[in-house]
Amino acid sequence: MSLVNLHQVHKYYGDHHVLKGIDLDIKAGEVVSIIGKSGSGKSTLLRCINGLEQYQQGGITVDGKEVTTDDIQMRRLALSVGMIFQNFNLFPHMTVGENVMLAPTIVLKKSKAEAEATARAMLEKVGLAEKFDSFPEKLSGGQQQRVAIARALAMSPKVLLCDEITSALDPELVGEVLKVLEQLAKEGITLVLVTHEMNFARDVGSRVVFMHQGKVWEQGDSKTLLSNPQTDELKQFIGAVL
Amino acid sequence: MIEFSNYDILRNLLFATQWTILLSLAAFIGGTTVALTLTALRLTRNPTIQRIVKVYVELFQGTPLLMQMFLCFFGLSMLGYEISAWGAAILSLTFFTSAFLVEIWRGCIDTLPKGQWEASRCLGLSFLQTLRFIILPQAIRVATAPTVGFSVQVIKGTALASVIGFVELTKVGTMLNNATFEPFKIFTLVALIYFVLCYPLSLYSKHLEKKFNVSR
Incomplete structure (x- = not known):
């Protein structure tokens, strides 16, 4: 049974088409890392899941309930979705x-x-x-x-969304935050993280989702995907960050 | 002709100062109340309401306070509403004060990071709960110094009420001058009294600014 489900989600900022039909299914207990270049729509995707951003087409459900930016709905959603921000x-x-x-x-x-x-x-x-x-x-x-x-x-919360939560930290402080996340992952909490920490994604994450140009370009088991990327774009990306 | 001793002059001026203080307080309380209401309305993010508040602010910031007083005093009586000089002065100073306070407070609320609103939303707080527990406590800290600073403008603004015949410090100064023909002495005293009223407020505002800057 999926905890978070996205079906053909499209999002526009004015004329700018940010998310171009995202399908994603996250089960309870998964640790999903969303990676990709800046501007690929990772953070926007996360913000749509918790209702901070409106999407124009498609559907998102969390724990079986439809996500909208409506205030009442948002408050109900807050009970199942926790959010950690880059700037605390x-x-x-x-x-x-x-x-x-x-x-x-x-x-x-x-x-x-x-x-x-x-x-x-x-x-x-x-x-x-x-x-x-x-x-x-x-x-x-x-x-x-x-x-x-x-x-x-x-x-x-049933699922914890983390939006680049180590990006604003000095390098020597990143470890202590990742350690807490790792502990949570072991306890079985569902995590969806937008991250640049490839080692964490590989070692702790169960799945990696690579986003490119507003689409889920490639996804799969974290160890397999990162060691054996299929698309040129992901190969390039991994080459650039590692 | 009656002779005015220095004591008489000072006594009359100080008596009139009470009215200046009273008018300032009334204007400040009126202005704060209206500004609070308008600020709350602005935050609802309803575009029509926001436009109305914007027009209000621009109207009263963009015209001289004296004209607003004339319009309140003469304009209203021509429309058939009898209004005293006291009433007209309070009304126009309330418009004036609130128009500036709304802008000052808007700035203070806007300096709070957007993340404060987002974090509150993600924790399930309603709009009013966010305002009450997160935004206002922080905005008030930022807003106190400029608000106290602005009260100086209100006190000085009350001098204009003398033109529509309200008997406060400036008006009594003019009257005493007409009787004694000693403008230098009298208006120096008048200015000094305004300074004594305003300077402590300026100092206090600066003190507040420092205090809150250190703790941030």
């Missing part, structure tokens, strides 16, 4: 703990005690339990991104 997007006026507790308290209507227990558990999971009362600005980029992961996890 933590709330700077709240402590780390408050960041993680906010949505469970006001969206899921959990009691403060319950939300705090969840928040502490999630921060523990990303290795930042002791930062509960710190403000985001006091943390390194890698720590901030781990808080963002904890914040998304606190809503117990």
Whole structure:
């Protein structure tokens, strides 16, 4: 049974045809890495899955429910889809703990005690339990991104979307964030990541989707695909990034 | 002819200052209320509403405050609505203040990264929840300094109300000058009193700006 399903999705920014008929099916527990050059539509694809961007044709379902950008629908969707951004997007006026507790308290209507227990558990999971009362600005980029992961996890999403979440980090901080992702993958959470981390895609990911010119150009098992690409475009891409 | 001692002059000016302060407060409260409403309307992202707010802002920013006062005072009475100088002054200063505050606050809200809205949406917060828990707390921090700074403009703007006959600091200054023929002394005093009202606000605004800059 598929958790995320895209059927012939087309997306335009004005005259610019960004996504040209995307078909994609993601099952629970898969770790799917979306790779490709910038401008190939990777991030747009991810943003369509969680309703941040509107698509013009086709259909997207998550957990059997249709995705639209409608506000009410979006809020229902938020319960099953978590999103991590390149720039963390933590709330700077709240402590780390408050960041993680906010949505469970006001969206899921959990009691403060319950939300705090969840928040502490999630921060523990990303290795930042002791930062509960710190403000985001006091943390390194890698720590901030781990808080963002904890914040998304606190809503117990069925699938976690990661939009180039290590791209804004200093190289020495990338590892700590990837380690958390790897841990989550082992626990069986469904991950869809737009990434440039080829090693991570190969070693941790179960499937790689290569996007080119707004289409799914090639996809398959991560190890097979990356070691034995079929199309010239993917060969070229792998040659350029490795 | 009545003689005015320096004490009399100062006493009269200080008495009139109360009206200047009162008018400034009324205009500021009125302006803030209207500006808050307009800002909230703007954020709904309804194109028609946004256009209306834009026209409002451009209309009141693009015409002299004095003309707005004339229109409120003489214009309204010609249309058959009796309005006191006090009422006309408050009304026009409210328009003026709100038009500028809407623009100042728009800038403050726009400086917040778009990602704050997106992260809130992805966590399932509604529009109003996002506004209340995420956007406003941050925007208020950014907006306080320029808003306090702008209140200085409001205080100075109240001087124009003297032209439509509202008896405040400037008007009393003019009246005293007519009686004593000592313009230099009287208008220096008047200017000094405005300065005493405005300068602390400017200082406070600068202080706020520094304070919030450091914590960011």
